[in-house]
Amino acid sequence: MERQVIDEIQQLKKEKNAVILAHYYTWPEVQAIADFSGDSLGLSRKAGETDADIIVFAGVEFMAETASIISPEKKVLIPEGNLGCSLADCITAEKLRNWKSQYPEAVVVSYVNSTAEVKAESDYCCTSGNAVNVLKAIPEDKQILFCPDANLGAWAAKEAGREVILWKGGCHVHVAMNLSMLKKAAATYPDHEILMHPEASCSAEIPEELKEKTYIYSTAGMIKHVAVSAKKKFLIATEPGILYELQQQNPEKEFVAIDSFLVCGSMKTITPEKILAALKYETRVVKVNDELAAKARKPIERMISINR
Numbered sequence: 001m002e003r004q005v006i007d008e009i010q011q012l013k014k015e016k017n018a019v020i021l022a023h024y025y026t027w028p029e030v031q032a033i034a035d036f037s038g039d040s041l042g043l044s045r046k047a048g049e050t051d052a053d054i055i056v057f058a059g060v061e062f063m064a065e066t067a068s069i070i071s072p073e074k075k076v077l078i079p080e081g082n083l084g085c086s087l088a089d090c091i092t093a094e095k096l097r098n099w100k101s102q103y104p105e106a107v108v109v110s111y112v113n114s115t116a117e118v119k120a121e122s123d124y125c126c127t128s129g130n131a132v133n134v135l136k137a138i139p140e141d142k143q144i145l146f147c148p149d150a151n152l153g154a155w156a157a158k159e160a161g162r163e164v165i166l167w168k169g170g171c172h173v174h175v176a177m178n179l180s181m182l183k184k185a186a187a188t189y190p191d192h193e194i195l196m197h198p199e200a201s202c203s204a205e206i207p208e209e210l211k212e213k214t215y216i217y218s219t220a221g222m223i224k225h226v227a228v229s230a231k232k233k234f235l236i237a238t239e240p241g242i243l244y245e246l247q248q249q250n251p252e253k254e255f256v257a258i259d260s261f262l263v264c265g266s267m268k269t270i271t272p273e274k275i276l277a278a279l280k281y282e283t284r285v286v287k288v289n290d291e292l293a294a295k296a297r298k299p300i301e302r303m304i305s306i307n308r
């Protein structure tokens, strides 16, 4: 990365009172210039806490939308247009309304990886880090619809001891992480502890022989686990961008991705140069209109109140 780009970004950040938030799945050079790197919940929280006037959100569109919902008074910029998410795109508000009409008594839990319109139709939001607690907090006599990620929903339901009706959606990166990939990687790296994201398609069906050394975590959970684990080697089953933060925090430990080619194309289109352009020209503003934001904020606030 050119020094000049970094210097210009730093200068503009000061002049405009701006902050850069980057998701763990972006390139290392993007995370390196960010004021804060995190998962979608961590970044949303930061967006709510910051006193900056401008937030440059190095992540996909729904994440920038969440920042706008939480901080409606801030200007939220995204460095690239049309940064879609295969998971969030699995369900629209209209499809969700149709689904709900078949289960009029059910409550809807939506993974935070969903559009503002879908959140606005939901009763609760959840993240991969708190999905189990959110399900446990719902009264036992309530039927639960869970969308859009079927793998996260199946895993969280099993952990929470609840029955849920799943929307059959998934993220293309994590859906590819199946049982045969896990077994092959575990055989190649027999000394590694396995950290797997619940969006992975085999998260709810870990084979008996691997259960003892496999942990299912959100990306933030993986970071916490590694910090306290006595183990030195880890096999990571999520988007490999997370390896940058893991390595930064634990230079003495070894990390290997379950498949280093399984990347999120949208996240990887973000570059420092595009962040610079976003800051300079204040282009691609993501703004959720007030009425929609008010509706979408409710399930997010319910989630946060469960996980205080």
Ligand code: SF4
Binding pocket: 025, 060, 084, 085, 086, 087, 088, 113, 171, 172, 173, 174, 239, 264, 265, 266, 267
């Ligand atoms: S990794 Fe998957 S869920 Fe995350 S932003 Fe990319 S497509 Fe969406």
